[in-house]
Amino acid sequence: MTRRETVSVAMVAVALAILACLPFLVDGYLLSLAVGIAMYTVLATSWALFSGPTHYISLATAAFYGLGAYVVAAGVDVIPYAVLLGLAGIAGGVVAALVGLATLRLSGVYFVIFTLGLAELVRQIVTWVQNNLTGSRGMYVLTEITERMIFWELLALAAAVYLIGWLVTRSRLGFALRIIGNDEVVAAHVGINSAASKLALFVISGTFAGTVGAVMAPRFTYIEPSIAFSPELSFQVVIMALLGGVHRLWGPLVGVIPFTILWEVIAGRFPTQTVLLLGIAFLLIVYLIPNGVVGRIESAIKLAGRSVKHG
């Protein structure tokens, strides 16, 4: 580890420790806002781990997330919750692996649309199984888990996602993915197994999304397919990550925070025109901040650096 890396790791650890104290300071609405931010941070960051270097836009987040929530709903009365979290992660990872094996050779828009359809396919299969085989009556998740605990779980997941992300960036795998993102032909010609590399990252992001779904399930109390597998979630994750910037590990975070706050302000201020204004705000972001917040920040730094030199 270089000195700079040690410093950043220490800073991240301190930041996490401070955040972990948050539930003692704020409560209620602000806490639930924090839960939202933490959830989207984990989802968007793990999404970007895969999509940033490979440029594959995955809309399958909701599939893994919903699966995780369903694992909890199905097992909450018989299996300890902690085990369920693990199972949900595994379920997300396994489905991601299966899907990845089948689809990672698709490129561009085909992959996008396929993953969008995947969320629907998983949802259809899950409800059909529930309807015809398991026959459980409504999916209730009645636990003693409080919002505070959910926040801490998400924070731990965020720490894990950053740790894994950091390790991946430093590893051969991360380097391989950057090459793949640049030129798959070159990647193959320097000996990279691009399918396996992409698959590894896709599985990581699927595992995280599944676990997040399981963490959030107790918050919903009652799990419905249309809610657990909402395509809106997938889109929001993509948008937040792209808004922030996917080429830095911390990029999605700087997308999630302003986006969530903006969303909240619109929802709070204009309850009857929320959707219209969300759409317009979203369009403004796409048109005015095309390279994401990170891009803005970095070009600002570059600009500042240049003016210092010249000044």
Add this chain to the structure above:
Amino acid sequence: MNRRTALKAVIAAVFAGSLASLAIGAAHAADPIRIGAVAPKTGPLAAGAAVTHWPNIQLWAHQVNEQGGLKMKDGTRRKVEIIEYDDRTNPGETIKAVQRLATQDKVDFILAPYGTGLNLAAAPIFAKYGYPQITSTSITDKTAELTKRYPSIFFTLGTTTALANSVAGILVKLHNEGKIGNKVAMVNVADAFGIELAESARPIFKDAGLEIVFDKSYPLGTQDLSPIVKGAKAANPDAFVAWSYPPDTFGLTAQAKIEGLDTKAFYTAVATAFPVYLAKFGKSVNGVLGAGGVNPDTPAMKAYYAAHKKVTGKDADYWASPVMYATLQVLGQAIEAVGTDRKAVTDYIKNATFKTVMGPWKFTNQSIHDFWTVGQWQNGTFYGVASTGLSGAKPVITKTGW
């Protein structure tokens, strides 16, 4: 200012403004009683909420304020102010909005959200802040467990078992009277609601001596229901029961008409009681059974339907609409009796008897146990034909063709 700095300024202003508005909220507790409302205005449940949920809030607030407000114990009158949020049919948003209402807007009361899932998602938050949650659109069999867990939640619309029981009861009655055979074709939408009802219904139908000759589910959002209806028809049933959601309730009915699925008992669940159902199918709905029902002949109910039409410009439905309105009456009467102390209001609701459009309401174990379960279109009105202890049920008729 060049374009880039202008852009930066705009972004900075937006975020500064956002933070400021988050922090300030709206803290002034003025004269009116502030009441929060969270329900879908967009998303899959928005259309249902637009029929059953939002118009009643509008109607009730209008009526209360027209009278000068709620008459408080001390003789003053306080108007009501409604603060609305759209949860986009997303339970995460529902939770956040309820918390926002409780801790940022600091409203006096919060109306229960719309639908079973969203209500249950919000239940822990209502309980945490001690807001009474008088649900009007959630049906669950877990009432006992939920009311024990959440001391301020109230259920009014019924249970899935009761719904399934009543349908069985009606079919058995018609069968015993020799009007129909005992063969039932049952279909359900593969969503939580439909799955739960179908699950409840299977043993109940069986125990009641009904034979299920066709039993299939279909996915939410199926665009062509004709294979379902064809399949049901091929099984040659005496009765057709669909645990359906709004778009497919319309679709199944239309398809049954086309295919000539002419059972003497024809039941579709949610949205059969919607005025638009009658508007769409006209006279041919006569005899169609559906979830809910009302007794529209009471003076209170007549006044309610008239007022609903006058104030909102829309017709109320014949199931959850008046129930929703009744929950608002309960809240209003409780506030008038004990003021805006939420604990007192909750206790009052648990114990008092209320005069509502649905008749007198008295909660036991935080639930209303007398509710309409099955209604039937008879001459342009959706009458309650079965209930769990309410009076005024019309005798059920058999359906004669489309």
Add this chain to the structure above:
Amino acid sequence: MDILITGVLLGATYSLIAMGLTLQYGVARIMNLANGEMLVAGAFGAFWVFTTQKLSPFTSVAFVAPGAFVLNWLIYRFLLRPLVRRAKNRGMLEVDSILATFGMAFAFVGIMLLVFGGEYFTYSYLDEPVAIFGSPFGLNRVVACLVSVALCGLLYLGLNATRTGMALRAVAVDPAAAGLVAIDVPRMSTFAFALGGAVTAVGGIVLSTFLTMDASIGIVFTMKALIIVIMGGVGDVRGAIIASLILGLAETAVASLIDPGLTLAAAYLLFLLVLLFRPEGLFGRRQS
């Protein structure tokens, strides 16, 4: 036989949903996620005409089609063309257009809520049975099928027998090369996008005669259309029609023979299989 006819009717419905997007994506290269909203808007037009003016819903074509054409023209001209210019390659354009049209979808839902309200809108028109080979089918669905056939036929003829159509196809195959042979590519793209929007809106009119809709339901149609367009092969009208028919037949067969609960699962599975074995779509050209 029943399955065949029901499947074809459903397939025709699907082709109405997907035809517009085929043009928009195939020629203008815009993966338009706001496509479903345009369909719903068209359906609203028909609903309005039927309920307030007591006219046949099909008369709404008179204002829905030109309205949608102009609206989509403006959208492409002022909102999407800047993205096309900004994009360095096709991948970037795809990402940008997905994001932008997603935002538009939101905005459209919001506008429709303001204008039409949030309730279900459904009405009965031509929902009487007609017998085909002795089995009853909804007249409105049969009419929809005929409209679909007519529309597809017109489009096919238009694309294959007119100068403009030829230019459109050229742009669909290779925008750069089309530019070299003096085809005004931006103009053709705008035209294709606007035409696609109009076709989608007309599809909405026809569908409204037998489907129940509300302001938020557009995404359902968008998803279906995306699947069909990708399955059929990008920018190929024939492919989209065949894919629609296959989907319609497959869904009907699964619903009738196996389990209606699995229809959508089967549709997605079929889509997956097509993508795996012919990633370029049924009629697509393999990219070199």
Add this chain to the structure above:
Amino acid sequence: MAESTALDVQGVSKRFGGLLAVDDLSFAVRENEVLGLIGPNGSGKTTVMNLISGLLKPNGGEIFLGDRKISDRPARIIARAGVARTFQLVRILPSLTVLENVIAGAVFGHKRLWGRAVRQFALRQLERVGMGHAVDAPTASLTYIDEKRVELARALASDPRILLLDEWLAGLNPTELQIGIDLISSLREEGRTIILVEHVMDAIRSLCDRCVVMNSGAKIAEGTPEQTLADREVIRAYLGDEHA
């Protein structure tokens, strides 16, 4: 000098739709040999390179690396077996630095280094191709010639047994050309086997032990540069009938 066969191409064909780009082509490359693959534009040379490196799969025939069959293996396996290449249209990884571009060659393939070692190794390759001055430069600042050098450094970074150079010398000025030729011969001194696709005749004459001449996908001549370039068939293929 070892006379064993490094690479053996046996009856390989490649078809693109109706076009037969490579038609039943056979040739062998001996260890430590420089083989020139020449022929007019469109004769299928680059396709042959692509078939060897695994970018394309042949429709018929087989390719052996030593005694190992590689024609049914993916490019990454062939790369790991020790085949590296440059591309006719240079493929630089634009979002990586120059050094990272070279490191890429030494991590996943025939050579598998990581950490400090790979940096050192890659630096040496860059110096070798004369790019030691631009280690941390962004690739956007490179000239076309520099890009070619970086690409060669990347190929060298895998320590290849067989190096495929696809018109690597094209576009160099006379001074650069001489440096390039010297560089390639020094690679050969190290014991590498090299296959060149080239149009620069001076380079072919001074570098190649043997040449394979292609026209319309088929081999029309094989032998030393002097022999093949004097061959009537070859002259006809290049210049047309009246010159033959």
